[in-house]
Amino acid sequence: MQNNVxxxxxxxxxxxxxxxxxxxxxxxxxxHPYNNPPEDISGFKAVILSGxxxxxxxxxxxxxxxxxxxxxxxxxxxxxxAQYLAHFNGGKVEASEIREYGRAxxxxxxxxxxxxxNIRENSQVWMSHSDTIKELPENGVRLASxxxxxxxxxRIDGEETYAIQFHPxxxxxxxxKQLLENFLVNIAGVEQEWTPEAxxxxxxxxxxxxxxDDKVVxxxxxxxxxxxxxxxxxxxxxxxxxxxxxNNGLLRKGEFESVLDQYKHMGLNVKGVxxxxxxxxxxxxxxxxxxxxxxxxxxxxxVFDDEAHLIQDVKFLAQGTIYPDVIESIxxxxxxxxxxxxxxxxxxxxFMKLKVVEPLRMLFKDEVRRVGAEMGIDKELLxxxxxxxxxxxxxxxxxxxxxxxxxxxxxxxxxxNGLKEWMLYDKVxxxxxxxxxxxxxxVMGDERTYEKVVALRAVESTDGMTADWxxxxxxxxxxxxNTIINRVKGVNRxxxxxxxxxxxxxxxE
Numbered sequence: 395m396q397n398n399v400x401x402x403x404x405x406x407x408x409x410x411x412x413x414x415x416x417x418x419x420x421x422x423x424x425x426h427p428y429n430n431p432p433e434d435i436s437g438f439k440a441v442i443l444s445g446x447x448x449x450x451x452x453x454x455x456x457x458x459x460x461x462x463x464x465x466x467x468x469x470x471x472x473x474x475x476a477q478y479l480a481h482f483n484g485g486k487v488e489a490s491e492i493r494e495y496g497r498a499x500x501x502x503x504x505x506x507x508x509x510x511x512n513i514r515e516n517s518q519v520w521m522s523h524s525d526t527i528k529e530l531p532e533n534g535v536r537l538a539s540x541x542x543x544x545x546x547x548x549r550i551d552g553e554e555t556y557a558i559q560f561h562p563x564x565x566x567x568x569x570x571k572q573l574l575e576n577f578l579v580n581i582a583g584v585e586q587e588w589t590p591e592a593x594x595x596x597x598x599x600x601x602x603x604x605x606x607d608d609k610v611v612x613x614x615x616x617x618x619x620x621x622x623x624x625x626x627x628x629x630x631x632x633x634x635x636x637x638x639x640x641n642n643g644l645l646r647k648g649e650f651e652s653v654l655d656q657y658k659h660m661g662l663n664v665k666g667v668x669x670x671x672x673x674x675x676x677x678x679x680x681x682x683x684x685x686x687x688x689x690x691x692x693x694x695x696x697v698f699d700d701e702a703h704l705i706q707d708v709k710f711l712a713q714g715t716i717y718p719d720v721i722e723s724i725x726x727x728x729x730x731x732x733x734x735x736x737x738x739x740x741x742x743x744x745f746m747k748l749k750v751v752e753p754l755r756m757l758f759k760d761e762v763r764r765v766g767a768e769m770g771i772d773k774e775l776l777x778x779x780x781x782x783x784x785x786x787x788x789x790x791x792x793x794x795x796x797x798x799x800x801x802x803x804x805x806x807x808x809x810x811n812g813l814k815e816w817m818l819y820d821k822v823x824x825x826x827x828x829x830x831x832x833x834x835x836x837v838m839g840d841e842r843t844y845e846k847v848v849a850l851r852a853v854e855s856t857d858g859m860t861a862d863w864x865x866x867x868x869x870x871x872x873x874x875x876n877t878i879i880n881r882v883k884g885v886n887r888x889x890x891x892x893x894x895x896x897x898x899x900x901x902x903e
Contacts, residue, residue: 613711
């Protein structure tokens, strides 16, 4: 793949959005921490520097060596990147008198410049910085300004290096996608060949080469990621793929049986394993969210090790890991700090002696769905909401018991089925219920009750990196609340979560 774009991450909350916008242009890109870049950049046709929470004037500011990039590969520096190029190359960066955050408009544009082709005057952009570029670097040529920011964009004469103070990756920058296309396609000459069809062909060929005639065991969850991974592997190695669907006791109501039935007609070799008691035993008495994740991950691996030993000569374990899992699990000093651990990222313990294959490792969620559609997977399955690997364990705050699981399964079923009945399910990216570790006083009939509180959560998103809460109809929420309280013994209060990500996360743990 020679039409790669390298994104160097300086810790910005928007770095993943840069990758999303680039991928939307049918261009492949990779994110690497600024302090751990690829040793060989010869395969990259363009480089983008992200923003950062740091100031270039600070002692702990990221200070990358760009000698292998500048004048060799077209470079676009965003926000911190633009300030970095100015500050360390003869320009001047100072603290802004007023922190510049939010919408702004480009008041002056040199539209004859390639970077701003087809971008109109007064175009809205998104600012997010506390420093400002007072003087351009050596050989800097101003390309755009706003009423408050003189040096909103510039280029460096004599090289294909461009810098912008605003964030083109954010939706609020109305011509941001056009600017990225101008840089990547018109200036850097990157071909737009990153398509679902191309990904399927390339991945199947790579899997055939990597796996050969060896056997692969794959954990199916019933979700989009593992299903698409399974079909890709099936295309590549056919009968040598052995799928295992584990009931960890933390699935949605009736999900174990329904998922197994769903796979019957897909030609996959699937075995169902009910290990619910084993998982619940492993979780007994554990309340810490990370502790629960680790206990589930450890048990998951143990179950797989047991099952893999029943299949002769298995060499690989396949996983449905996707790019957001990888990004969130990278931990460096600053960029991409770990938000939560993922039990399907980072390899396997030595005792398992299986090599890992992750065919979706570089895809975002919406790209996984497009790849699935390209391979003819049923639309209903591809449209399923994401469901966390640890299942309901991270939607039950506190310790896990079989009774709490039962209660939450009943609540969740009412909520999800209601969304489908009201034709709201496909308008929501992810939905679920959370069992809170508090009880509240209620009145049912002539008796006082002291029972559990549940929270309902529904968000809209593209890839889970950012998410907004969904404004569900009051009539729906009222009916859902009444149904839950009337039908689920042990619950007497329902609340609705109206937090967005950031600052909250989609899941509560």
